[in-house]
Amino acid sequence: MLGSQRRYVITFGCPDRTGIIARISSFLAEAGGWIVEAAYHTDPDTGWFFTRQEVRADSLPFEVDELRARFAGVARSLGSDTDWQVDDTGERSRVVLLVSREGHCLYDLLGRVASGELDIELPAVIGNHPALGDITRAHGIPFHHVPFPRGDAEGGAAAFRRIRELVDEHDPHAVVLARFMRILPPELCTAWAGRALNIHHSFLPSFVGARPYHQAHARGVKLVGATCHYVTADLDAGPIIEQDVIRVGHGDSVSDMVRKGRDIEKVTLARGLRWHLERRVLVHGNRTVVF
Amino acid sequence: MLGSQRRYVITFGCPDRTGIIARISSFLAEAGGWIVEAAYHTDPDTGWFFTRQEVRADSLPFEVDELRARFAGVARSLGSDTDWQVDDTGERSRVVLLVSREGHCLYDLLGRVASGELDIELPAVIGNHPALGDITRAHGIPFHHVPFPRGDAEGGAAAFRRIRELVDEHDPHAVVLARFMRILPPELCTAWAGRALNIHHSFLPSFVGARPYHQAHARGVKLVGATCHYVTADLDAGPIIEQDVIRVGHGDSVSDMVRKGRDIEKVTLARGLRWHLERRVLVHGNRTVVF
Amino acid sequence: MLGSQRRYVITFGCPDRTGIIARISSFLAEAGGWIVEAAYHTDPDTGWFFTRQEVRADSLPFEVDELRARFAGVARSLGSDTDWQVDDTGERSRVVLLVSREGHCLYDLLGRVASGELDIELPAVIGNHPALGDITRAHGIPFHHVPFPRGDAEGGAAAFRRIRELVDEHDPHAVVLARFMRILPPELCTAWAGRALNIHHSFLPSFVGARPYHQAHARGVKLVGATCHYVTADLDAGPIIEQDVIRVGHGDSVSDMVRKGRDIEKVTLARGLRWHLERRVLVHGNRTVVF
Amino acid sequence: MLGSQRRYVITFGCPDRTGIIARISSFLAEAGGWIVEAAYHTDPDTGWFFTRQEVRADSLPFEVDELRARFAGVARSLGSDTDWQVDDTGERSRVVLLVSREGHCLYDLLGRVASGELDIELPAVIGNHPALGDITRAHGIPFHHVPFPRGDAEGGAAAFRRIRELVDEHDPHAVVLARFMRILPPELCTAWAGRALNIHHSFLPSFVGARPYHQAHARGVKLVGATCHYVTADLDAGPIIEQDVIRVGHGDSVSDMVRKGRDIEKVTLARGLRWHLERRVLVHGNRTVVF
Known part of the structure; x- marks a missing residue:
């Protein structure tokens, strides 16, 4: 659906604060992740931060399960244990x-x-x-x-x-x-x-x-x-x-x-x-x- | 508003039946009226007929009051004493x-x-x-x-x-x-x-x-x-x-x-x-x- | 396509002049034709008049061929021998x-x-x-x-x-x-x-x-x-x-x-x-x- | 124009590669910058990366000139000496x-x-x-x-x-x-x-x-x-x-x-x-x- 190139899609939400984008993008950069599409939004009424990131699967040196395991730590450090998901476009919907x-x-x-x-x-x-x-x-x-x-x-x-x-x-x-x-x-x-x-x-x-x-x-x-x-x-x-x-x-x-x-x-x-x-x-x- | 050319605008409604358009358009044709725009509609739920006609003022041999007086007869013959109006675009709104x-x-x-x-x-x-x-x-x-x-x-x-x-x-x-x-x-x-x-x-x-x-x-x-x-x-x-x-x-x-x-x-x-x-x-x- | 009710669709074009609508609608009214939808337009650049009329088939006492034969006379009287057509919605496209x-x-x-x-x-x-x-x-x-x-x-x-x-x-x-x-x-x-x-x-x-x-x-x-x-x-x-x-x-x-x-x-x-x-x-x- | 809250708007372009977002967002995070709006795009035909970031002025411990001076270093490190700009919404257009x-x-x-x-x-x-x-x-x-x-x-x-x-x-x-x-x-x-x-x-x-x-x-x-x-x-x-x-x-x-x-x-x-x-x-x- 996202074209033939396999990608991992990270969606994430947490209370807004300084440094969230830096935390997530640094995590991805350190792993060599090539971000193909990135979007951010903060809801001013509730102070909730949202992001969606598409990363080329072939840019990461590990598989989706490992990405999930590692990202769990990032999410936890940002105060969001559960409000995130990592999807693999290689899996057909x-x-x-x-x-x-x-x-x-x-x-x-x-x-x-x-x-x-x-x-x-x-x-x-x-x-x-x-x-x-x-x-x-x-x-x-x-x-x-x-x-x-x-x-x-x-x-x-x-x-x-x-x-x-x-x-x-x-x-x-x-x-x-x-x-x-x-x-x-x-x-x-x-x-x-x-x-x-x-x-x-x-x-x-x-x-x-x-x-x-x-x-x-x-x-x-x-x-x-x-x-x-x-x-x-x-x-x-x-x-x-x-x-x-x-x-x-x-x-x-x-x-x-x-x-x-x-x-x-x-x-x-x-x-x-x-x-x-x-x-x-x-x-x-x-x-x-x-x- | 309708351009510089003066026109009379007739709007009219009555119960739908055969011959309404013929009646109105024949009335106008007999007076020499040049219809510039004409629209019709019948509401199928209520059986009500609607029309709007724009006629060039200079095509008629009489003034708007005379048009109103004559059209009143047409309207009456179609069973609509009051649901009509004749406007003169020469009068600014x-x-x-x-x-x-x-x-x-x-x-x-x-x-x-x-x-x-x-x-x-x-x-x-x-x-x-x-x-x-x-x-x-x-x-x-x-x-x-x-x-x-x-x-x-x-x-x-x-x-x-x-x-x-x-x-x-x-x-x-x-x-x-x-x-x-x-x-x-x-x-x-x-x-x-x-x-x-x-x-x-x-x-x-x-x-x-x-x-x-x-x-x-x-x-x-x-x-x-x-x-x-x-x-x-x-x-x-x-x-x-x-x-x-x-x-x-x-x-x-x-x-x-x-x-x-x-x-x-x-x-x-x-x-x-x-x-x-x-x-x-x-x-x-x-x-x-x-x- | 126009619903189950059979209709005749007349399309017609001719040089604009006074009395066209009266001529056509009187023709239909005299035959008892119930006009379901009627539209008119005159192109001011070319002075050409266009109309399309939908008539209930069951309102006319004759068939589509007879309607064509009779409308040919109307068209001719308005100076348009060929620029018209009568279609029967009973015929599937x-x-x-x-x-x-x-x-x-x-x-x-x-x-x-x-x-x-x-x-x-x-x-x-x-x-x-x-x-x-x-x-x-x-x-x-x-x-x-x-x-x-x-x-x-x-x-x-x-x-x-x-x-x-x-x-x-x-x-x-x-x-x-x-x-x-x-x-x-x-x-x-x-x-x-x-x-x-x-x-x-x-x-x-x-x-x-x-x-x-x-x-x-x-x-x-x-x-x-x-x-x-x-x-x-x-x-x-x-x-x-x-x-x-x-x-x-x-x-x-x-x-x-x-x-x-x-x-x-x-x-x-x-x-x-x-x-x-x-x-x-x-x-x-x-x-x-x-x- | 962006509301009463003063903001700095960074716009930036460079050849796409891994780590650009991390570099820019880390720079801002380290300075305490609160990103209010962030957008990214890469043109796949030319491989050019674009971003626009809005940062709350009151979240940074320095003025716009200092932000410009510091961001120049970031831009240079990403291979883009000139394709960037820092605007201050406090200055009326x-x-x-x-x-x-x-x-x-x-x-x-x-x-x-x-x-x-x-x-x-x-x-x-x-x-x-x-x-x-x-x-x-x-x-x-x-x-x-x-x-x-x-x-x-x-x-x-x-x-x-x-x-x-x-x-x-x-x-x-x-x-x-x-x-x-x-x-x-x-x-x-x-x-x-x-x-x-x-x-x-x-x-x-x-x-x-x-x-x-x-x-x-x-x-x-x-x-x-x-x-x-x-x-x-x-x-x-x-x-x-x-x-x-x-x-x-x-x-x-x-x-x-x-x-x-x-x-x-x-x-x-x-x-x-x-x-x-x-x-x-x-x-x-x-x-x-x-x-």
Whole structure:
């Protein structure tokens, strides 16, 4: 995804103070690390410091596990035992998609994977409806139909248990709700915290919940939008990764808005997913830093 | 505003049926009217038909009053006694601005008027604060300072009565709340219904009310917006004329958002005002048709 | 494509004068025609008048051939024997795609067709390279590989003759060069005039010809774009239907620009194609009116 | 301009290699420097490394001259004797504007200065036409009218010598051609290299030179744009700082394009100027890095 050149991606956060950049960059320099991309940010409200560094793997004389072991010491010395991660772009990201009947986001992601633009593994697509099974299988990807019996809460809970099994089996880097029309139960929000991404078909916080294009039409807005965000137990209220909008007018019916909105949903989700997988998104409270 | 060529602008609404366009255009054709611009729309939800027609004044053998008298018959025959208007672009639009301390919308409008882009009369600018008096007077426009005594409801009511006098004296085509930080009392919303325009510094319906940029920052949105809408008694809930957005990121503080947002507020207000004065905006329920 | 309700679409152009709208709308009204959408434009430079009207098919007491026969008289009376067309949305549009190796536009269009968003027939996809055959066939659409022998002008001419046969067999409403990397020979530009659409991966007229993203990167532009236009014998100089742009920065390599640009190419082509098929695009000289 | 907190801004470029960030950040850390903002970029084509660092002035135990003296050693050790600069935000930027008759960019900048958004000194506005003198003086800024005798090359050269005197007297951080309709002679391009900014009213490289909106209208583009760039001896071909676009349609005449384009010109110039003055723009060949 980051091109063919293998890299290690360090993401790190700690309370801001003098000398953090010096500490991290000196550590890397001493090991011969070639920094390909570096980004920094301090949140003035909370005084929290964030950084993301991409280092050429072949510039370091050791492997990723050794980098992790050594960086742990650096992090500890900066007062941050746990708020860091070292990723290896040599490991391909695994993504599981949850879908329903609306196929535009699925089609779009399948196309990006097939064309090589998105260099990920798609070990499973799970649908609460069989409609998107054929196109998924035509791309050589296993499709699992997990029906939700109508009006049967117990059956719904069982369906989510089945989905959890199917997802967790692959330990994915991202679980993408690609216009999956069900609300994740709290235990799944917790289990997949920080790696469950949703695409909501409005410019949040406007038009939370069901039928946002109908809400937008009724309010007479002049732009409709889409929001890619992390899923939390609060409906449509998780940290926002990316948003975009498209212009609509009085001549656009709800179904025109739906159609125009789809183009925004697709690209917003694709961008959000890419950034997530490239470890560009650092969550801080209910906001994100996107490097 | 529509160029130097004088035109009559007909706006009209009625229940949709067959033959409306034929009726109106035949009426104009028989009088020799040269239609320079024509737009139509039917709202499928309510079955209401809307049109706006610009006719060259010099193509008609009579004056605007005669056009009004004759068009009244056409309108009546189409079942619409009152939902129409005939405007003469030969009459310059009068606009009164209400401002407070934030000057960017005022500066912008003054610049557009001074450069001739916006060919209107500005007979008065009214501020609840004296800050913007100098620049207003430097443009040769009377500035009225109407203070609102802090925490004095009675004094506030008196101030609004004074504002109403100052405004109504000019019978303006538009009363623009150009970042006027007070909520209009219901009686003024009623008195100026359909000609009081507000610029709200968020992408409505997100972030209604006070300090929308603070709200936007707290929610971590990736775009901030502005909304030009008609003022109604429901705060920030009137019919939307125009909206626009600009991208922000994690590096933007609230004050960066305020700064970036200003550029969107200015152009959104200027566009909305222009369309209103050109009679391009037809209100229907809580939505607008913008021709 | 225009929804399930069958409609007749009239497009018409003539020298501007008084009474055209009255003439056309009276003709329709007398026949009981229910106009669902109507748009007008006059080009002030050339004095040419354009209109597009959508009429409910079930509102007329006759069929499309009779409408054509009768409208011919209206057109003649307005001095326009040939510059008009009556289309029946009951007839599904046929589109043939020409592709090469880059699949993003193909994937996108296939997804739109499969999801029902674009209600068209795709009787054939033709590639000068076999790469996109599998995905095309997975959608149940015939794929024809027509190789162009490298450095063999005679072979190239033969390949284009073969392509022409494959295309003309279906008499398509649109021939779409969906990132087809060959320049159409003049005789095909002529044969398919007004229905061959190309997507060029730049904001024309900037960066005509080969490798536009490389040109854009070298020039250091801050936005890259895409242009959907009609193909003419002048390379990348035909009438523009639609354009869009996306922001790039100093951190974007050429391949990043290519990736970001793809999202713009896809939606620009899809919009342009939809408008063309809905007869919203009227060509006048080297410019378009898009209703 | 960077807020009330005084900062030192270091900009620096050198051939890329391992350890640059470590070297610079360690230097700052050892002196106690609190880095408020840091950005890095390496151009993969040329292997050139760029950085910009903002340091809180009150975090360093010495003044800006001492910082310069010490940083010179760091720069030298990294193989870059001259490609660096240390600025003090405590020194207000001086900007001289060159204008002609079109006032929208001038009005806009005056408004930003008056409202405090742009915290700069405007010691002079120079016009080749007297039209914008009044508004300039109303803001308390000296206006110099330097006429260019029509068709008199010698007179033109003299006028430019006079302009140069008027500008150089203030040794400004930026000379802004705010819709100044004259081409700077090569000697002024050289004298003001890297600090003369122009706003061109097209999306460069499209429509170089005179009357770009007329060119855009003739070509039938669907978006018009504006470009803020450094002035070089090559007309409209200098390094691009910022660009933006706005949608236009078949209904827009050239004068509508001019009007819509103005809003884009204003904000594009204002953004480019701000970034320039904040030292966010690093020029490399004919491209810019904008941090």
